[in-house]
Structure formats: C-alpha cells, structure tokens
Amino acid sequence: MTDGQSEKSVDKILWVAVIGAGPAGYYTAEALTTGRDDVRVDIIDRLPTPFGLIRAGVAPDHQSIKNVAKRYSATNDRDNVRFVGNLSLGRDITLKELQKLYDVVVLATGAAKDRELGVDGENLPGVIGSSAFVSWYNSHPDFRELAPDLEVASVAVIGNGNVAIDVARVLAKTADEMTSSDLAPHAADQIHGAPIKDIYVFGRRGPLEASFTPKEMGELNELDNCVALVDACQLPDPLGDETLTGAQKKNMIALRKMAQNDANSKNIRLHLMFYRRPMAVLGDERVCGLRLEKTKLEADGSCVGTGETETLPVGLVVPCIGYRSAPITDVPYNERRGRFENQDGFIADRLYCVGWARRGPTGTIGTNKPDGVSMAKKILEEVKPDNRAGRAGLNKIVQERDLKIVTFADWKKIDEAETEAAANGAPRVKFASVDEMVKIIEGE
Ligand code: NAP
Numbered sequence: 001m002t003d004g005q006s007e008k009s010v011d012k013i014l015w016v017a018v019i020g021a022g023p024a025g026y027y028t029a030e031a032l033t034t035g036r037d038d039v040r041v042d043i044i045d046r047l048p049t050p051f052g053l054i055r056a057g058v059a060p061d062h063q064s065i066k067n068v069a070k071r072y073s074a075t076n077d078r079d080n081v082r083f084v085g086n087l088s089l090g091r092d093i094t095l096k097e098l099q100k101l102y103d104v105v106v107l108a109t110g111a112a113k114d115r116e117l118g119v120d121g122e123n124l125p126g127v128i129g130s131s132a133f134v135s136w137y138n139s140h141p142d143f144r145e146l147a148p149d150l151e152v153a154s155v156a157v158i159g160n161g162n163v164a165i166d167v168a169r170v171l172a173k174t175a176d177e178m179t180s181s182d183l184a185p186h187a188a189d190q191i192h193g194a195p196i197k198d199i200y201v202f203g204r205r206g207p208l209e210a211s212f213t214p215k216e217m218g219e220l221n222e223l224d225n226c227v228a229l230v231d232a233c234q235l236p237d238p239l240g241d242e243t244l245t246g247a248q249k250k251n252m253i254a255l256r257k258m259a260q261n262d263a264n265s266k267n268i269r270l271h272l273m274f275y276r277r278p279m280a281v282l283g284d285e286r287v288c289g290l291r292l293e294k295t296k297l298e299a300d301g302s303c304v305g306t307g308e309t310e311t312l313p314v315g316l317v318v319p320c321i322g323y324r325s326a327p328i329t330d331v332p333y334n335e336r337r338g339r340f341e342n343q344d345g346f347i348a349d350r351l352y353c354v355g356w357a358r359r360g361p362t363g364t365i366g367t368n369k370p371d372g373v374s375m376a377k378k379i380l381e382e383v384k385p386d387n388r389a390g391r392a393g394l395n396k397i398v399q400e401r402d403l404k405i406v407t408f409a410d411w412k413k414i415d416e417a418e419t420e421a422a423a424n425g426a427p428r429v430k431f432a433s434v435d436e437m438v439k440i441i442e443g444e
Contacts, residue, residue, distance in 0.1 A: 011038075013390060014039045015042075015101070016105075017044055017106070019045075020052060020357070023068070026075050027371070030075040032376040039080060040080050040081075042394060046087065048406040048434055050085065051069045056140040058138075059181075060138060060183040060184075061170065063427055076408045082391065082408070084406075106354055110355060112131055113326050115321050124287050125149070126149060126316050130319065136184070137184055139182075139184040141434050144433055147190070150190045150194035151194065151195065152315025156200045156202060157202070157320055165219075171191060174192065180424075199271070201270065203274045203276070207252070207272075208244070208248055209297070210251065212251060214247055214250030226269070227268070229258055229259075230259050235252065238256075289314055290314050294309070322338075324338030332348075337360055346378070359371070406441060413440055414440050414441065
C-alpha cells in the first residue's frame with residue numbers, strides 16, 4: 001500500500017499529524033492546508049475507513065447529513081493531505097513518537113465512550129450505552145459482535161437529545177422504511193425481527209429543556225408502524241408560546257400532535273416521558289425493569305426528585321446521555337468533563353485538540369467547521385516548522401514495524417466495493433470487519 005501522493009519541495013514544511021479522521025479532523029486539515037504549500041497534514045485513524053461519526057455515528061436513515069463526506073474527500077485529494085488508516089495510536093505508534101516526527105499533533109479523537117448513568121444495575125446485560133448501540137447498527141468493527149438481545153417487548157431509551165431520538169427511530173422503523181439507509185445487515189436482521197411493542201424515551205427534565213431538534217422530533221410523527229405519544233399534561237400551556245425559541249415552538253407543534261395521537265393506531269408505541277430520572281436498573285441475570293423517580297424543575301432549570309417512584313418492565317435499556325473522550329497516555333484529562341484538559345484547544349507545546357475532544361460532545365457536524373478553522377489559525381500562529389522528519393519518518397516506522405496502513409486510494413476500493421454491494425436504493429453495504437476491508441484492498 002502506498003500513499004500515491006506527490007511531495008512538493010518547499011524549504012520549510014510544517015508537518016502536522018491529525019489523530020482522528022472525523023469531521024473535526026477533516027475541517028482542521030482543510031483549514032491548515034488551504035492556500036498553503038508549506039503545510040503537510042497526515043490524518044491518522046485507527047480504522048481503515050475515514051470520516052468518523054459520519055460513518056459510524058450519524059443515523060443510517062439520515063443519508064443527506066452524510067453528503068458532507070464529499071467535502072472531506074476533496075480535502076483528501078489535495079497534495080498536502082494524506083489519510084493514514086489502520087494505524088492506531090497506542091497500539092502501533094506512541095504519541096511521543098508522533099511528536100518527534102511532526103511539528104504539531106492535533107487530537108481529533110472525538111468522544112467514543114459512553115457516560116455512566118451512575119445507578120445500580122447499569123452493568124447488567126441488556127444495558128447498552130448509545131455509543132455501543134449506535135456503532136453496532138452503523139457497522140463499526142468494534143461492535144460487530146455486540147448482538148444485543150432484542151427479543152424484548154419494551155425498551156427504555158434514556159436522555160432527551162438527538163441521539164435518543166435516533167436510537168428510538170431506528171428501532172421503530174420498518175425494513176421498508178430503512179431500504180434507502182446503510183443500516184448494518186446484522187442489525188437489520190435483529191431489529192426487524194424483534195417483537196418490540198413499546199419504546200419509552202425518558203427525559204429527566206421537561207419538553208422545553210429537551211435538546212431534540214425540530215426535524216428529528218417531526219420525524220417521529222411520520223413513522224409507518226409506530227405512533228409517538230406524550231401525555232398532554234406534561235406539555236406547557238400554549239399561552240406561553242410567545243416566550244419560546246423557534247426550535248422550542250416547532251418541538252411543541254410536534255409534541256402537541258403526539259398528545260392527540262391514537263395509541264392503538266399502529267403496532268409500536270413510542271412514549272415520550274418527561275420529568276423522570278432513572279434510579280436503578282432492575283434484574284438478576286439481565287435487565288427486567290427500570291425504577292424511575294419523578295422530578296420537578298428548580299428555578300435555575302435543574303431538576304430535583306419528588307420522592308415519587310415508579311417501576312417499568314423493560315428488557316433493554318439504552319442510555320443516550322452523552323459521551324466522554326477516551327483518555328490517551330501522557331495527555332492531561334479532565335475526568336469531570338470527560339475530555340482533554342485544554343485551553344482553547346491548546347494542551348501542551350505542539351499538542352492541540354479539536355472537536356468533541358476539545359469541547360465535549362456538543363453541536364452538530366457543522367459546529368466542527370469553525371472549530372477546525374480557529375484551531376488551524378491558532379496552530380499556524382503558534383508553531384513554526386522545525387525540520388522534522390514528518391511523513392517520511394512515519395513511513396519508515398510503518399515499514400520497520402510491518403504495519404498495514406490504509407491510504408485514501410485503498411479506502412476508495414473499500415468504498416467502491418460497499419457501494420457495488422448495495423441494492424434497492426441503499427447507498428452502500430458497509431463492511432463491519434477490518435479483515436474484510438483489508439482483503440478488498442489486497443484484491444482478494
Ligand atoms: P445531548 O443533546 O447533550 O443530550 C443528552 C441528554 O442526556 C440530555 O437530555 C441530558 O439531560 C440527558 N442526561 C445526561 N445525563 C443524564 C443522566 N444521568 N440521567 C438522565 N438523563 C441524562 O447529547 P446527545 O443526544 O448525545 O447528542 C450529542 C450531540 O450530537 C448533540 O449536540 C446533538 O444535537 C448532536 N446530534 C445531532 C444529530 C442530528 O443533527 N441529527 C443527531 C445525533 C446527535 P439534561 O439536559 O437534563 O442534562
């Protein structure tokens with residue numbers, strides 16, 4: 001495997017290694033290299049596939065959001081940007097080694113770990129955090145074998161963000177509704193054969209505090225086989241609508257419709273339940289229920305328990321309560337915030353972070369663009385080239401260690417094989433194993 005990209009000769013090259021080939025990494029690479037032939041960026045990822053959350057996080061039925069990958073591909077087509085896939089920090093190479101080779105290392109590693117609920121029973125089989133669950137239905141190789149037990153009648157999804165809505169919707173949609181998606185075949189088999197009848201989405205605060213966006217809320221009223229429901233008593237008085245933000249107003253329109261929906265109109269019911277926080281996951285061998293406490297809002301917008309509890313029988317619990325960055329050896333880490341300790345992206349001399357690794361798991365894909373632009377500006381102001389070995393140095397280590405790195409040209413072979421395998425309007429059938437991808441690259 002070769003990188004297939006030309007080296008231009010410029011006196012002083014600033015060598016940058018971006019770790020993580022997701023949106024934050026690509027926007028940073030784009031901003032670092034636009035109009036500069038004195039900067040070279042290697043985007044390193046432990047997977048053979050680029051684009052991070054676009055591939056493994058964005059819902060499989062939200063294909064239009066994934067179109068942004070074309071922009072990242074265009075960045076990768078530049079002479080001064082290279083994708084180095086299947087190279088894992090920690091396993092194949094250390095941060096110290098990369099810092100020796102490159103003038104700058106930028107951590108764009110996202111937030112791949114699930115936040116913990118902090119209640120009894122959360123480690124029982126049948127509790128699967130959204131990071132794992134979403135990765136599983138999106139064919140992430142680490143979760144190919146997750147095989148969640150979906151032979152259940154009721155599911156609890158905890159959290160009132162867009163990830164909770166994604167998970168509930170993907171569980172609720174029919175096979176027909178998912179034909180033009182890239183839902184993993186192993187997940188499709190299980191989801192579409194599951195006997196799920198009730199999906200509960202719990203928010204510890206109210207509908208006005210939820211971070212769902214209107215498009216995602218609206219979609220819940222359009223499902224073929226699933227009716228979305230909410231108790232009208234939990235919704236605010238329309239008389240107060242004038243004080244709401246645009247997004248809140250739109251969410252209220254969707255919620256008020258749900259309050260009118262007929263619970264018996266479709267096979268699956270999706271219940272949005274506010275003002276409830278999880279107290280314990282119940283079960284011996286595996287999950288059989290969830291204990292919740294009703295809550296009320298304080299003046300500062302936080303919630304407190306009322307002391308009133310209820311128990312709901314559920315066979316699967318999917319906490320969608322946010323993510324944490326995975327710590328990296330020798331990089332200062334803020335345990336409370338679940339991200340690297342940094343000052344506007346600066347971690348230490350010649351070491352920066354960007355995207356979710358910098359600011360925590362908030363914002364849409366597009367939020368990473370200004371983040372990448374400002375980080376590139378900061379780096380170009382603060383770091384000067386220092387005659388480092390850069391790409392040639394990395395190539396030497398790759399050769400010495402006999403590492404099977406994946407180039408962008410290699411990725412295009414994977415991409416082609418995945419799109420060729422698709423049928424019935426699906427955009428692709430993703431490989432869910434690194435070995436399968438390497439075989440495609442090697443022409444087997
Ligand atoms: P999020 O929007 O921050 O939502 C997390 C939810 O978890 C909040 O409702 C939060 O409640 C709740 N929560 C946190 N800790 C909890 C606990 N211990 N018990 C009960 N509930 C708890 O995060 P997300 O849904 O993971 O999404 C991450 C980011 O990706 C967001 O910016 C989101 O908009 C974005 N995203 C966008 C799309 C899209 O555009 N289609 C799709 C997916 C994700 P509180 O509010 O009370 O803290």
